[in-house]
Amino acid sequence: MPIIPPIAGHGSVPVHPDLDPGHPLVVFGDHRFCAGQTLDVDVMDGPHMHSQIELNFVLDGEMTYWFDGREMTVAAGCLCLFWGMVPHQVIARRTRTRFVCLYVPMSVLLGFPSLSRLRTAVFRGAMVEALVIRSYDRDIFMRWREELLSDDREAVEIVRSELTARVLRIERDGWRDLRAQGSAMASLDRRDAKWIPHIERMLRFIGEHAAEDISVADVARAANLHPNYAMQVFRRALGMTINQSIVRHRLDTAQSLLISTDLSVAEIAFESGFRSISRFYEAFHQRFASQPNAFRRDMRPKSASEAPARR
Template identity: 25%
Template sequence: MHNQNASAAIINDGAAFTEEHALVSPLALYSEYQRMDIELRAPEEMPMSHWHGQVEVNVPFDGDVEYIINGEIIHLKQGHITMFWACVPHRLSDPCHCRRMAIFNLPMHLFLSWPINRELINHVTHGMVVQSNFSQQISEFEIRRWQQELQHKNEQMKQLTMDEIGLMIKRFSLSGWTHLLVNHTSKTHQNGVSKHAQFYVSQMLEYIAAHHDSTLTIQQIAEHVQLNQNYAIGIFQRVMQLTMKQYITAMRINHTRVLLSDSDKAILDIALTAGFNSSSRFYDTFKKYVGMTPLKYRKLCQEKQFL
């Protein structure tokens, strides 16, 4: 976003995407970084560290595995849930004897929207690696079912699956967790981001989560964290691998999908509740990101033959 417009840049979801250095469309980024992804497979050694903007959740089912996260060796225990914000450089260094492992990539906007322990959220967004105190909180059967249901043509079924995964994380928070890694490093890694950047982006994420249903400007977000607007834009995109606008759109669209599926509110009311400033803006943005109109989405959710 150009500097002369930054102070007045209201984050309206249907506006044209004009970021100067974007090499892919916002829809491609939405598809890659803002959808929930679940794998169930044999863990494989990674030759190099990588990073991404989602919350990563790993569950090895039949043996321990070894990761290197932020340069530290971390052991993921069989049957336990391990969770971390994947903007820190990480790689699976040794699959050991494990042959079946679940890997979740959870969009940050979903993670922040779930009713889970604030301390857990703070630990994850500040770079800690946390592991459940108890094993066997989830089964391979449930993982396979969720994989299938996320591909279901019924949108209400997809939403139910996401709700169940949210409840898995809530159970994790209620059952207690142990810190495997506390992020003390302040170095900037070649394949990751600094603790400094993580800290400021975590503050921006909290502010956006609290205000995504109202008119938001980049200026407001930058002022909240006391950063220059262009610097705030840059570190947000570097950490999250998508722009603030794309991230806020994801939060708003997720909110409207739930309301369309589970309530009988008028579509205009839903649009305004989620932070869209007009029904036309909402219709255009929803169709662009979901692939159908809000009305069609609601009808699909309500038609029992799609179950």
């Protein structure tokens, strides 16, 4: 696992509800529906990652994310969602900003052919903002949070159905990528629905092992698929190859380490899973249009500009 500093403590940042204060910032182990313990938004120590789709409904105030090398601000009444495997960090917020933070398994986006456009954008690193907000959204997001925190299994299943329907409405009503960057389209048709669990297993395997020396064959084996078929289904579903997804995860880890640690660029390259420094520099420049040291110099002050609140 990458070497990333621990979180300072519960309540200081909007963390995963099961995250221990001594646990690394990179979180892979939980794939459930769950909710953030606190409504209060505070500036975070550094970027973190987790395996679920994250939904934020801002109740009051305004918050600014550092997200995949960009700053994006969401205000009261906004609903946005993104994949937690893209390193993200709250770097600023107005006083008394509050939000509902829900964590949703990847299978929600994988399970519906009609979500192909939204799914592809999210898995390619979009921060999606819903264009239509319903009058009841504030109350229903609060209720979903309460029911998920209650750990009532029946209530959680109801939330699963209702929240899935809300995501379907985001696709139907319209959304925009806050990065102002388009995405290629891909889709699974209904005949391929049986392969969705395999795709989710491949995504999880990549997320958990990208820093290791893994291959397409390893990813396919994790899903009990032949490598050629795994590559075909993966690309059709997500609009990228398995190798591209592995490299993306490695680069996501690298940018998080550049900001949150003092490791050298060479150490970060190897910690992230690259076996060649030259390949790391090439891939990093292709993704971020910057060299690692320049990226660290440009982004580091943003992550340290405001210390998180202590409780």
